[in-house]
Amino acid sequence: MPPPSSDWSERSRDLSQLLARAGTGDRAAFATLYERSSAHLFAVVLRICRDKAQAEDILQEVYVNVWRAASGFDAAQSQPLTWLTSIARNRAIDSLRRAQTQPQFQTSSISDDEDSDVYDATADDNPGPLELLSRAADARALSNCMQDLSAPQRQSVALAFYDGLSHAEVADKMGEPLGTVKSWVRRALMSLKACLERASERDNASAGKGA
Secondary structure (H helix, E strand, C coil): CCCCCCCCCHHHHHHHHHHHHHCCCCHHHHHHHHHHHHHHHHHHHHHHHCCHHHHHHHHHHHHHHHHHHHHHCCCCCCCHHHHHHHHHHHHHHHHHHHCCCCCCCCCCCCCCCCCCCHHHHHCCCCCCHHHHHHCCCCHHHHHHHHHCCCHHHHHHHHHHHHCCCCHHHHHHHHCCCHHHHHHHHHHHHHHHHHHHHHHHHHHHHHHHHHC
């Protein structure tokens, strides 16, 4: 991949480098990319589908696509956030088409400038699913928390976040309705979040006693 343009902002150069590393299979770089771009992309998706729960589902699929396509990002063709935004928009519009509805865009004079954070202001502050999993630095803690899930929840999360399948692909592989799979994934992520937060609190408490 060509090096980023010298007149790009620091943010653009940073995202470009993260994409390049993610394209080689660097999961840590991908987690950082998610943290630094997900607020913007969530707001972009939300402006199209206008439903928060649906936008969260679409955002998960967006980052599955990004993980798969990161190696194909060409800095000579577009800036990283422009490329990411294009994927998010296309995925959101495709989702609406599948639901046989028409995309409804919010009229705005605001430009999608590469360095603009205006979308971030409307984004959800809660950690997203990929961020949640990336926070589990302790593999043992994550493994223990996964054991608390039901078998279908474990399988659906593993297929979605470790095998990189979309919700529709997970539903097809498991032979279950799409709505059921989405419910399993959402509930599993909520359970994992609570479990990992408890584990983190225990670790912090232990560290405090040992200080």
